[in-house]
Amino acid sequence: DLEALEHEGREYILQLDRMAGIRKNRASIAEWAYTSNITKENEEARIQIQLELSKQEKQAWEETKMYRWQDFQDFSLRRMFKKYSQLGVSALPDDKYKLLMQSVSGMESNYATSKICSYKDSTKCDLALEPDITELFAKSQDPEELKHLWVEWHKAAGAKSRANFTQYVQLDNEAAKLNNFKDVAEWWQSEYEVPDFEQQLAKLWEDVKPLYQQLHAYVRRRLRDKYGDQVVSARGPIPAHLLGNMWAQTWNNIESFTRPYPDKKEVDITQAMREQNYTALKMFRMSDEFFRSLNLTAMPEKFWKNSIIEKPTDREIVCHASAWDFYDGEDFRIKQCTTVDYEYFQTTHHEMGHIQYFLQYKHQPVIFRDGANPGFHEAVGDTIALSVSSPKHLRRVGLVQGDAEDEQTEINQLYKMGIDKVVFLPFAYTLDLFRYGVFRGETQPEDYNCHYWRLREMLQGLEPPVNRTEEDFDAAAKYHVSADVEYARYYVSFIIQFQFHRTLCQLAGEYVPEDLTKKLVDCDIYQSVAAGNALANMLKMGSSKPWPDAMEALTGQRAMRADGLLEYFRPLHEWLQAENQRTGEYIGWEPSKIQYC
Ligand SMILES: C=C(C[SeH])C(=O)N1CCC[C@H]1C(=O)O
């Protein structure tokens, strides 16, 4: 009878889950060995192990689908069977599986090891993205040097991966079809378990776009003031190499010469960190202490022993920051090439947020050790970082001196947050709208660069610094495209982290709507056990329930909405509208004159 069948099913799936944990542990060990020491033999070993594990997964999958789990009464049991019934890339035959692994690995190692020559010294050709090119791009205010760095990086890390990327798309789409998806776009969106995910992304963009356009118009004017109207036009897109970041995904590095009230003392956190002899380890210790102050879990001993927090000097590694779960309940690691600056201070909290999520759901079955959706995992650390980056907290830890806020300082602070958080949204949206089109076949290889830049111009109001052709492949010059990492997760994160922040601030008594002494912009939840406990309760759920349940558990809302972000930035939005009106700024952008299609 069904009762007995369900009991037998539970025994089976719990045993399968234990085996899956061992497989995932072995996969993480092999992946770590390769990405923390990029050599041919480590790459081959990793692919060999992935192949072996995929055979075991395929075997288990054959057995799992024999169960009539759709009729089981127990919700969690059905959910476990449903997740285990999806085989993933292991559904490919061995030869195609291996080809797919090789094409992604080829792109990723190219990205990780790409070097370019210096602008000022053409014989110096050992510049790596981290820390060399990143630092130069953040500091340089010479448009010609920035153009050189931009063009050379996009040639080395982007164009080179065009062939591998085309093969990856072909094979990954085959795997999608073997999993009963039309294409990879549908597969990626299925992770969010809502039928209208893409429409939700579009609606969120409609909500945020007016604020973005005001910010874009203001920044364009300040850049035109600085570089002249031969470099920055009054009504066109902004050249993408002038925004302080290789992908123009955050504009925080141009804050020093574009902030609204320049005569207000400059808040240079990076300089303060260096003056106070901050080290990578100190940044990690401070982040760990913040989480502990919320009554969340301390980093375990193994974390401090096994993590790589600075770039090694004796080998090549994948420097792009990452957090690792080894699925054994005690081994959790971060790998990042930390530099002592504000940006990496944020990144450290971002990665520690991933580890905290791992720690909170480690008691769950292996199959539920995941974010409620991929965006949740990206939002944990950033939510904490919203408190850390508040003037109140920065004063608390001594990174900012001096008095409390006045109106102008608050606008400067909101501007600093806006050129980090608001400008990121059209970038993130572009990256996956582009790849949805590629996976769907709407964008063929001969259109890759043209379609990528059409979206960049339409959504971000940017243009390339020089003409582009289909010899280029600029999308792959971004880590996540070269590493097959879905990106809508960050778009979701940058929306929901403000919903999380608002709730936690209210729980911490730090934010009271309409109370001008308890403003959202100045909220710091540090040491609030009430906020920490509420966050922990949501994190403990992992992916055991559909994400609206997790969202509701924490915020009372069951949907992702832009209202948290728009409430946070409202004073800035009003200021920008008034300022752009005062200067008669053209809002939006006319078509670019640069050739890229
Ligand atoms: C820090 C990570 C590792 Se999950 C990252 O890739 N992030 C964090 C914010 C956006 C995105 C990026 O760097 O593009």
Ligand SMILES: [Zn+2]
């Ligand atoms: Zn992340």
